Amino acid sequence: MFLKKYIADVFGAVRSLLKGMKMTGYYFTHRKEIITQNYPDHRETMKLPERFRGEVVMPHDEKNEHACTGCTACELACPNGTIKIITKFDISPEGKKKKALDTFIYHLELCTMCNLCIEACPTDAIKMAQNFEHSVYDRSKLTKKLNTPGSKIREGIE
C-alpha cells in the first residue's frame, strides 16, 4: 500500500507540474495574450478595465445638476478623512428650509481608492473615474472641489 501511494504521488506530481508548464508554454507561444500596454506610446488608444479606480468624481448633467443630497454618508464611510462635506440650507418656494450640499471637498493626496464612499452613497452621486495621471507640482492642487460652481441638486432626489 505504501508503494502504491508513493508511485501515485510521483505521477500526480509530474502531471500537475506538466499542467503548469502547459499553461506558461501557451502564454509563451501566444503573444496576443500579452496584457501589458505600451503606456506612453499608445496613450490615445489605451484601454483601462471598467472597474479601474483612478479618482472620485461627481458627475453633473447638462443642466449643471448633481445627485448629492449632502447626507455625509461618504464622509462617514471614508476610513482616512479624504472627504469633507460642507452643507447649507436652501429655502424652497414654499418657504421650507432644506439641507443641501454647499461644497464637496476631496483630498486626492489622502485617498486610497478603496471605493467605500461610492458604496455608501445612497443616491449614486459620486463615482470612480479612470484618470490616473495625477502628478502636479504643488500639493495643494490635489485638494479638489467636486461640485461645479452654481450647481444644484437634481429634481426629485431625496
Place this chain on the structure above:
Amino acid sequence: MSLEGITNSIHSWLNTTFNPTLALLLEFVIVGLCAIGLFAVLGLVLVIMERKVSAYMQIRRGPNRVGPGGSLQTLADTIKLTMKEGLTPDGADKFLFNLAPFVVLTVAMLILAPIAFAKGFQMWDVNIGVLYVSAVSSVSIIGILMAGWASNNKYSLLGAMRSGAQIVSYELSAGLSIISMVVLTGSLQISDIIASQQNGWWIFKGHIPALIAFVIFIIAVTAETNRAPFDLAEAESELTAGFHTEYSGMKFALFFLAEYVNIFIVCAIGATLFFGGWMPFHIGNWTAFNHMMDYIPSSIWFLGKTFFLIFLIMWFRWTFPRLRIDQLLNLEWKYLFPISMFNLLLITLMAINGWHF
C-alpha cells in the same frame, strides 16, 4: 571551414613561427581569452533571454526600450554595474569577501575545459571528463559559503548554509544519473561519450530509463545552480538576496555572471550526455538521412541543444513555485535518490544484456 580547421591552422602556424614551448604558451593565452570572451557573451545573451522568456510567460512585454526589441538592455545594465562602487562592509572579512566571487567564477571557468563545443573543438579531452566536471562543480559551494560567511550578515550566512545543504544533497542524484549514462557508454571521456551516440542519441537509444535519468538530471542541476524552484539560497522574500546580499557593483555582477555561465555549463553537459553533444541527429543505419543531417555544422547542433535545455530550465523557473527547505530535502532523499538508484540498476541490466539499440 569548420572550427576544427581554424584551430588546426592556428596551431600549425604558431608551431612553424615560434618554438614549441612559446607556441603552447600562446595557445594558452588565446584559449583563456576565448573563454573570457565566451563568458561575457553568455552573460549578455542569457540575461536578455531570461528576461524576455519570463516576460512572455507572465504575459508581459519585457525590456523593450534599449536597442531593437530591448536587445541592448543587458549591455546598458553591465555599464551601470561597472560604474557602481564595489563596497566592502566594515564588519566583513575583507580578504575572503573579495575572494569569493572570483572563486565562484574560476570554478565555472574550470568546468569549461572538457566541454566539446563542436567536432574537434575542445580545450582538453581528458580521459575522466565527466568525473572531472562533477568533482570541480562541487567546489563552487566553497565560494558561496565563503561569501556568506565573510559578509558578516545573518541572512547571507543562512542563505549560504541552505545552499550548501542543497548542493551537497542534489549532487548525489545528479551524479547517479550521470553514472547511468557512463554505464551505457562505458567511458568517462567526453569524446567517447559523443562518439557512442553516432547511431542515435542516448535519450532515444536508452528507452524509458534514459528518459527518467534525464528528468532526474535536469531537476538536480536546476537545484545545483540555485535556480527557482530551488532558489532557497537567494529566496528574495525571506533572505533579501542570500549569500550575495552585501555585494555590489562588479563583485555582484561576477556572482550573477557565474550563475548564468553555470546554467550554460550544466546544460552543455546534459546535451553531451543525453543528446549527443555536437553529434547531428542520426537514426540507426539510414545513411542518406544521416548525411543530410551532417550538412548542418556541429557547432550549431551543440548550441541548439544547449539552448533548448537552457530554455527548459527557464521554463521551470517561471512556472513552478518555490519549495520549502524541508520539502526540498524530502524531494531529494525520498524521491529522486531512490528512483535514480533503481533507475541505475535498470540501466546496468540493460547495458549488460545489450537491450539498448
